[in-house]
Amino acid sequence: MFKTKKIILITGGSGALGSNIRKLVKCHAPDSKELDITDYKKCVNAVGKYNPDIVIHCAGWTDVLAAEKEKTKCWSVNVSGTENMVRASKGKRFIYISTHYVFDGMTGNYKEDDVPNPVNFYSLTKLIGEAIVVQYQNTLIIRTGFKKDGSWEYEKAFVDQWTCSDFSSERAPDIIKASLMTTLKGVIHISGKRKTIYDLARRTSPNVGKISIESARVKLPRDVSLNSSKWKKLLSKQSRVKK
Numbered sequence: 001m002f003k004t005k006k007i008i009l010i011t012g013g014s015g016a017l018g019s020n021i022r023k024l025v026k027c028h029a030p031d032s033k034e035l036d037i038t039d040y041k042k043c044v045n046a047v048g049k050y051n052p053d054i055v056i057h058c059a060g061w062t063d064v065l066a067a068e069k070e071k072t073k074c075w076s077v078n079v080s081g082t083e084n085m086v087r088a089s090k091g092k093r094f095i096y097i098s099t100h101y102v103f104d105g106m107t108g109n110y111k112e113d114d115v116p117n118p119v120n121f122y123s124l125t126k127l128i129g130e131a132i133v134v135q136y137q138n139t140l141i142i143r144t145g146f147k148k149d150g151s152w153e154y155e156k157a158f159v160d161q162w163t164c165s166d167f168s169s170e171r172a173p174d175i176i177k178a179s180l181m182t183t184l185k186g187v188i189h190i191s192g193k194r195k196t197i198y199d200l201a202r203r204t205s206p207n208v209g210k211i212s213i214e215s216a217r218v219k220l221p222r223d224v225s226l227n228s229s230k231w232k233k234l235l236s237k238q239s240r241v242k243k
């Protein structure tokens with residue numbers, strides 16, 4: 001459990017990442033009825049009520065396939081919702097959970113200053129969310145990848161998609177650490193080791209089947225592995241300071 005005197009407000013607290021963050025640090029996590037991020041007034045009310053030092057914005061439309069058909073709904077959560085939340089946060093430290101999917105996956109090993117080039121609508125909305133957040137002071141954009149804990153959600157997993165994802169419980173501690181590093185701003189990549197989605201799936205579901213990315217019903221980036229050396233350097237600097 002992380003100990004901090006900072007007051008933390010989290011959106012998306014019922015989600016894969018948010019539920020793990022809630023287990024590790026004391027935070028206010030209003031549900032999506034009380035804090036519907038598509039409603040600006042509700043965002044203002046929540047920030048006023050909880051008076052946070054830090055807002056960790058995990059809420060999002062995350063169904064990549066459905067986003068292609070439900071563009072308006074995906075946009076209203078990922079773009080308008082993010083704008084509402086960062087605006088309502090009024091300069092308080094704001095953490096935006098972005099994704100390795102902002103890249104086109106042609107090369108992998110992406111650094112923070114590599115050029116994004118989203119290949120599907122979900123990824124586009126996450127990148128536009130970044131473009132909004134970066135205009136506000138005191139913000140941090142975390143690009144990362146993770147999957148919901150537990151057994152694999154599907155019968156098969158991609159053998160030809162490379163990722164830096166781990167399970168959300170493995171990613172949550174670093175997200176909290178970065179959120180609490182109050183001088184860290186801008187964009188940071190936080191990820192695990194490069195692996196195929198199939199290898200990740202086999203960790204919890206050894207009998208998962210194999211499938212090619214070519215059979216996906218939405219265009220997906222092939223290699224979205226992130227280069228996290230900036231983050232690793234920061235972590236080792238922090239541990240040297242504590243010794």
Ligand SMILES: NC(=O)c1ccc[n+]([C@@H]2O[C@H](COP(=O)([O-])OP(=O)(O)OC[C@H]3O[C@@H](n4cnc5c(N)ncnc54)[C@H](OP(=O)(O)O)[C@@H]3O)[C@@H](O)[C@H]2O)c1
Binds near residue numbers: 036037057060
């Ligand atoms: N999963 C990944 O592979 C991945 C990778 C990189 C980055 N991300 C990003 O990380 C964040 C968290 O992802 P996740 O996988 O943990 O998400 P998730 O499990 O799909 O959960 C989504 C969360 O967003 C909330 N939400 C949706 N619409 C909302 C609205 N209008 N107002 C308030 N809350 C709303 C949901 O609340 P209710 O369901 O309770 O309504 C839920 O708590 C997202 O921003 C996502 O884009 C995800």
